[in-house]
Amino acid sequence: MRPSGRKPDELRPITIEPGFARHAEGSCLIRVGGTEVLVAASVEGKVPPFLRGSGEGWVTAEYGMLPRATHKRSEREAAKGRQSGRTQEIQRLIGRALRAVTDRKALGEITITLDCDVLNADGGTRCAAITGGWVALALACRTLHRLNVIKASPLRGQVAAVSCGILGGEMVLDLDYDEDSTAETDANFVLTDQGGLVEVQATAEGRPFSEAELAGLLELARKGTTELFRKQLEALEKA
Numbered sequence: 001m002r003p004s005g006r007k008p009d010e011l012r013p014i015t016i017e018p019g020f021a022r023h024a025e026g027s028c029l030i031r032v033g034g035t036e037v038l039v040a041a042s043v044e045g046k047v048p049p050f051l052r053g054s055g056e057g058w059v060t061a062e063y064g065m066l067p068r069a070t071h072k073r074s075e076r077e078a079a080k081g082r083q084s085g086r087t088q089e090i091q092r093l094i095g096r097a098l099r100a101v102t103d104r105k106a107l108g109e110i111t112i113t114l115d116c117d118v119l120n121a122d123g124g125t126r127c128a129a130i131t132g133g134w135v136a137l138a139l140a141c142r143t144l145h146r147l148n149v150i151k152a153s154p155l156r157g158q159v160a161a162v163s164c165g166i167l168g169g170e171m172v173l174d175l176d177y178d179e180d181s182t183a184e185t186d187a188n189f190v191l192t193d194q195g196g197l198v199e200v201q202a203t204a205e206g207r208p209f210s211e212a213e214l215a216g217l218l219e220l221a222r223k224g225t226t227e228l229f230r231k232q233l234e235a236l237e238k239a
Helices: 085-099 125-146 211-238
Strands: 014-018 026-032 035-044 058-065 111-120 159-167 170-173 185-192 197-204
Touching: 014 125, 014 211, 026 125, 035 125, 058 085, 058 125, 085 111, 085 125, 085 159, 085 197, 111 125, 125 159, 125 185, 125 211, 159 211, 170 211, 185 211, 197 211
Parallel strands: 058 111
Antiparallel strands: 014 026, 026 035, 035 111, 159 170, 159 185, 185 197
């Protein structure tokens, strides 16, 4: 039995509340069990220097956790004067995931920055940020289209992320903190609604896992992201 009482292939309860940050071009508050992430998309009419004159836009992300997002207060990274390696790795992952489903030529020389702030952490914060990030990005693109800045949405599909793992010898979907901290294998899958793989992060915390087990975790992830894609579309309909 999982600590949460969930079935092995069961996601935590998920809600996506669009338009949570009123001043952003696109935003949402995504709740995945006890994990809550606020994602705000901001639009700028410029691109990084390496893209100037290319006709291509840019989608990037910043990620951070509030000091009391976890059971113990953590010092603000701004107070330290530098970001941790974990923070940099996660925000780069979010940016890569969202760019994978964005036609940057169709976007034009515009930058969309996704600010992902973790309000409460209970495992899977990077996955929640990617899943909610797509909703915020889609809403920002909708705003640009309504203002006639772009002719059509540059999004080529959906992208979402979910964690899977091996816990007590059993494959399970969507690990919370209690499971993540004791799992023998921990993996994050970033997938598109067309079946594409954007990124796979898998680590053996105990014994090495087999190729067959990796395939089994991917099958679980596909089941989970199918539900996440549905939740994303429902959030856009509500917006």
